[in-house]
Amino acid sequence: MEDSNVVLLDFWPSSYGMRVKIALAEKGISYECKQEDLEAKSSLLTEMNPVHKMIPVLIHNAKPISESLNIVQYIDEAWKHKPSLLPSDPYKRSQARFWGDYIDKNVYNGVKRVWTGKGKEQEEWKKELIECLKSLEDELGDKAYFGGEEFGYVDVALVPFTTWFYTVETFGKLSIEEECPKLVAWAKRCMQKESVATSLPHPQQIYDFALQYKHRHGLHSTEDTLISIRVLSFSLAPLVSFLYSTTTLAQLSLVPSSPQSPSDSTPDTAAVDIVGILRQAKSFNILIRLMKTTQLINQFNAQLLTTKSGGITILAPDDSSFSELKPGFLNSLSDGQKLELLQFYVLSEYVSSSNFDTLTNLLRTLAGAKPGKVELND
Ligand SMILES: N[C@@H](CCC(=O)N[C@@H](CS)C(=O)NCC(=O)O)C(=O)O
Known part of the structure; x- marks a missing residue:
């Protein structure tokens, strides 16, 4: 399948966008990634996803595909070469889709409610999130990945949310590792894969984003x-x-x-x-x-x-x-x-x-402009 004209409309902290990046990386497809400002969406985004106007959108040979799990399935089918993300067995495929749907219905909201929440409500939402993660941990069981020995569709659907765990833990004052040790071990296993490691932002970047988001929305x-x-x-x-x-x-x-x-x-x-x-x-x-x-x-x-x-x-x-x-x-x-x-x-x-730690431009301290003083990363 031709892969020279693949564009991803993305917003870097989005777990939905990360799913698409992981799937593209698994298949070894090169693409152009365009970052969207969700408060001032580009006309390209609104044209390519006129119904939801949301990222991610994959544009393949000028044709748009929306909804992250739909995109992951499209990638698996359009580029048929290995590794396959969905199992070939119809029953196993149905189960993988079931869990993908379960993640969509529960994890995003569960995660966001905890890091934005306060007081009693937050306590409730913490319980709900942990319950949801425990269901996923039960489904994982002792398998290396959700589908068995090979990394696949459900892993792609869930692992992006794990880079939000640090933010959830910090704002929610809880330890996901204590509650769901096997799930956290699975997340670490997934992170050993290049496709995952290169597609997920560092948890600290997510935390900084969340902190700024809370300030902007008066939630801090x-x-x-x-x-x-x-x-x-x-x-x-x-x-x-x-x-x-x-x-x-x-x-x-x-x-x-x-x-x-x-x-x-x-x-x-x-x-x-x-x-x-x-x-x-x-x-x-x-x-x-x-x-x-x-x-x-x-x-x-x-x-x-x-x-x-x-x-x-x-x-x-x-x-x-x-x-x-x-x-x-x-x-x-x-x-x-x-x-x-x-x-x-x-x-x-x-x-x-x-x-x-990675600053490359020279930053002045308030004292830095005066003669004889030193600049920060001089
Ligand atoms: N169900 C969609 C959810 C995508 C989604 O929620 N995207 C958010 C960013 S995380 C978005 O574009 N929000 C912009 C808006 O709601 O206007 C998917 O799986 O792709």
Whole structure:
């Protein structure tokens, strides 16, 4: 089958799009992947999927195919060469389709309700999701894959959702591995396959996407932002060596809350209070003191609420980072020096932690533009 003209309309965090990528990779088909902005859909998407206007859409020789499991079946039939995704036996095929349908009806909603939910409802949804995953685990049994020894249709249908598990676990405060150890072992087995590993975004990227989604849709809580404080185990010594060496930093990436209406420009300081967030983490007392004495905190909070760049990033040094300083050193600094010191820890834009390690462009800290100062990935 001709495969030179294959285009996929996709949106990278979508598990439905990942299914199609895995199926294409299993068959070794090369294709062009076009990312859609689902808030401003392209005319190509609306023309190719006029009924649902949703991704994924596979366009094969100018003809569109919609609905992810329908696309996976199409790929299996249009490119008949091995590996086959659906079994040839009619009964086994019907069972594979049954479980594909079960996943469609239960997993997406189950996952989304847990990471977006709150309170009692979230507790209910956690139970429902775990029940659903346990049914799938029972169906898997002791088999390597859902179809037996070979990776196939049901694996393709389900495995993309597993890259959302970290997000579900973090926001839902649960351990899927504790509840469904065999299912998690299966997910790890699937990840050994190149077709899967190259088609799934890293769980951290999904988490960062989900965090931003919650902010954009007003679903976040202070606690969500707090759990986004993650200790990074790299050293920023060159960055700060002019004053002291640092041992532990947390990256606090903050995105602004969306204004209630275009006319609502009043800063809502209750919505994001950096000191409040840092205080809950309990180990940022020195940083908080410095922020307060320099008044920088007001600037940060205001900047967070008004910035157009999507947020700011604070590379927050915890109390232990200051432990190697000579006693009284911080107190000996003038207010101006304290301000300069703090500015080294702030990027005027939001950088997700998953992107942080792979940054290639030069990022300026707030202090970076001044002569004699150091830039972040200099
Ligand atoms: N049943 C569809 C679901 C696809 C779907 O939900 N796509 C979402 C992205 S994850 C979408 O395009 N949403 C845009 C919209 O609803 O307008 C499939 O399996 O392909």
